[in-house]
Amino acid sequence: MASLIETVAKDLIQQIKDDTLVLPSLPEVCLRVRDLAEDIDATIPQLAQLISQDAGLSARIVKVSNSPLMRTASEVTDLATAISRLGINVTSSLAMGLAMEQMFQATSDVVDKRMRMIWSQSSEIASVCHVLAGRYTKLLPDQAMLGGLIHKIGALPVLAYAEENSALLNDAFVLDKIINKLHPIIGHHIVKAWQFPQALQNVPSQYLKFDRDIDSVDYADLVTVAVLQSHANTEHPLAQQDWSTIGAFDRVGIPPEMEVSEIIEMDEEMKGLFS
16 A cells, blocks of 8 residues: 555656646636736626626626625626626636636546545635635635635646556545645645735645744635634544644634634525535
8 A cells, every 4th residue: 555655646746846747727718817807907897708708607606696695685697797796806716716616527436526525625615714714814705715725626636647547546545645645735736837826825735734833824824724623523633633733723813612613604605606
């Protein structure tokens, strides 16, 4: 088992060093949406016209605008109104997130099941990060949401590799070991290649570094807290950590013993965003 882990890890790390590892890429429409959103002169009609080129994305944006998180008295039925309700920056972040969701699909049932599980977990973490950012910090909730979605994005190339390696595909324990070992470094390379904001680029590589000593809260801190809270009251190794020694809780502004699920209506607020 150890030899297989070492062999696969060595191979994938070498591909990273050689810049030959195939990384997932964002759809062209999402890149154009991001570029437009970063233009201070961008208008909602311009963004609506761009997003309308992708019918699936358009429908999802309208659906999200009607989610409990964005509750208003009237139902939104058109894209321009949806963008107006969400805002240009939030719409851009949602487009990124919805595009990422499409990446978590595979041809083999084993890998497809694993990808869907990771996406489900990432969506949950994103939901918590969104709410924590808005309620406890001055960080941007939509960026916090993206931080949650990308925290384990590095698992994708590992799972793609597994589809071509039957020994790895048939050993779930080894596959998990390799994902846990490599996803932080691979995730960093992916997010950097996607040209995400610098504030998000360190999320995959830093959120599991519990001894980080920084001056102020960042997006990796939000993911740290959300990930740990997702394992509260379980037998998971992360639940056995001494959370009182983890600075992320102090920087976010909540005590380690606080049950996030009890103080935020996360499930209700975020329902519909990525489902």
